[in-house]
Amino acid sequence: MIENGSRVTMEEITALAKRRGFIFPSSEIYGGIGGFFDYGPLGAVLKRNVKDAWWRETVELRDDVVAFDSSIVMHPSTWVASGHVAAFHDKLVDCRNCKHRFRADHLSSLAKCPDCGMTGSLTEPRNFNLMMTTNVGPLEDSASLTYLRPETAQGIFVNFKNIYQSARKKPPFGVAQIGKSFRNEITPGNFTFRVREFEQAELEYFVPDDGHDLECYERWVVARKQWYSDYGIKPERLRFYELTEQERPHYARAGTDVEYLFPWGWGELESIAHRGTYDLDAHMKLSGKDLSFFDEATRAKYTPLLIESSAGMDRTTLTMLIDAYDNETIVDEGGKESKRTVLRFHPKIAPVQTGIFPLARNKPDLVERAQALERALRPHVRTQYDEGNVGQLYRRQDEIGTPFCIMVDYQTIDDGTVTVRHRDSMKQDRVGGDALAGYLAERL
Numbered sequence: 001m002i003e004n005g006s007r008v009t010m011e012e013i014t015a016l017a018k019r020r021g022f023i024f025p026s027s028e029i030y031g032g033i034g035g036f037f038d039y040g041p042l043g044a045v046l047k048r049n050v051k052d053a054w055w056r057e058t059v060e061l062r063d064d065v066v067a068f069d070s071s072i073v074m075h076p077s078t079w080v081a082s083g084h085v086a087a088f089h090d091k092l093v094d095c096r097n098c099k100h101r102f103r104a105d106h107l108s109s110l111a112k113c114p115d116c117g118m119t120g121s122l123t124e125p126r127n128f129n130l131m132m133t134t135n136v137g138p139l140e141d142s143a144s145l146t147y148l149r150p151e152t153a154q155g156i157f158v159n160f161k162n163i164y165q166s167a168r169k170k171p172p173f174g175v176a177q178i179g180k181s182f183r184n185e186i187t188p189g190n191f192t193f194r195v196r197e198f199e200q201a202e203l204e205y206f207v208p209d210d211g212h213d214l215e216c217y218e219r220w221v222v223a224r225k226q227w228y229s230d231y232g233i234k235p236e237r238l239r240f241y242e243l244t245e246q247e248r249p250h251y252a253r254a255g256t257d258v259e260y261l262f263p264w265g266w267g268e269l270e271s272i273a274h275r276g277t278y279d280l281d282a283h284m285k286l287s288g289k290d291l292s293f294f295d296e297a298t299r300a301k302y303t304p305l306l307i308e309s310s311a312g313m314d315r316t317t318l319t320m321l322i323d324a325y326d327n328e329t330i331v332d333e334g335g336k337e338s339k340r341t342v343l344r345f346h347p348k349i350a351p352v353q354t355g356i357f358p359l360a361r362n363k364p365d366l367v368e369r370a371q372a373l374e375r376a377l378r379p380h381v382r383t384q385y386d387e388g389n390v391g392q393l394y395r396r397q398d399e400i401g402t403p404f405c406i407m408v409d410y411q412t413i414d415d416g417t418v419t420v421r422h423r424d425s426m427k428q429d430r431v432g433g434d435a436l437a438g439y440l441a442e443r444l
């Protein structure tokens, strides 16, 4: 039995995401389309912050990883070499009675349809390729047929030589990219967890076959653990599951799934794998082109081994939302109890970092002062100006996870100080106008 380590339900998360503008069903006015979602004004910023956090640690703060951005549509032979055309399948089962479709591995038995309950109505499992197809050019024939990439990694493999020669890199070094991938999932579900269009952040790290490859793989597992910890994911809801030899593909020397305890149970966020020379070998074989590495210094030619870390950015964004969610009882000075919903985002991830309000919306001097302060802070932190009932302003910012709120009041007009309220503790500090930027920078 999987324990439910999260108190929030998916209904609560979905409702909050819609109400506050994090995530909407795609093309909702036409009834939506299964497995596709849109990120609203706050969700788009949240996801960008998640991607930026990955990019910063994986690329910008390292001297051994270079950036890449390949096309979504690639030559169809790419997917023959990678094995996706032949083997990127799920087993599909249809119910002859209610016409619903299921992934065979999601069913506990093939005897009875889990939706309509009819016995003997399910078809035999058959292979269903998960790649989405498209046609390139004006003719819709088999010659123009190609695919939307189901992973970003292949764009890096087919460019391996272009990249190492132009960047003057020598293994060990990595190539990173963030981009859209598409999979025609049979049963999309659990909100943005299993979707048909999603973003992956993939690192392909090439190492020489000199006996240190497993150490390098371990270092990446540690680095990824650190990343989740740095951005505040609760350690008791995160696990690094090491795949057994039977669970790994035959060519993989090691593999770890990073999993989070979602409200419905454990789900994969990322896979880290030691893939040997499988991918470069496969492209060399089919293309007939040399993708091995030539070391000018030693005059040695070899095919590097590959360590891959592949994280889903939509799943990570959803994790940030769920993990940050808290619904707590607060007691005011008069002993009155009330509830508040608060998203305890890491300050670097929070879509809005500072909310700025005037104490009264009908006092032009307070309004002008608050708006001027918001404009002054905007180049430095992600700000939002708002006005209205003070209690409601704080509740709204709590619900979108804003770490700090600044109140401009009558004292501000006299001495330039403002009240800074902390999201998590709800404590308030009085901060001098000149000290404010430094105060925020220190805490954000």
Ligand code: GAP
Residues within 6 Å of the ligand: 150, 151, 152, 153, 183, 185, 192, 193, 194, 195, 196, 198, 200, 202, 268, 269, 270, 271, 310, 311, 312, 313, 314, 315
């Ligand atoms: N290049 C390796 C690769 O693609 P994967 O385990 O198939 O490996 C990596 O995918 C990550 O991509 C997953 O851990 C998950 O976070 C994300 N992902 C895969 N399929 C997804 C889907 N249908 N919806 C959302 N994210 C998905």
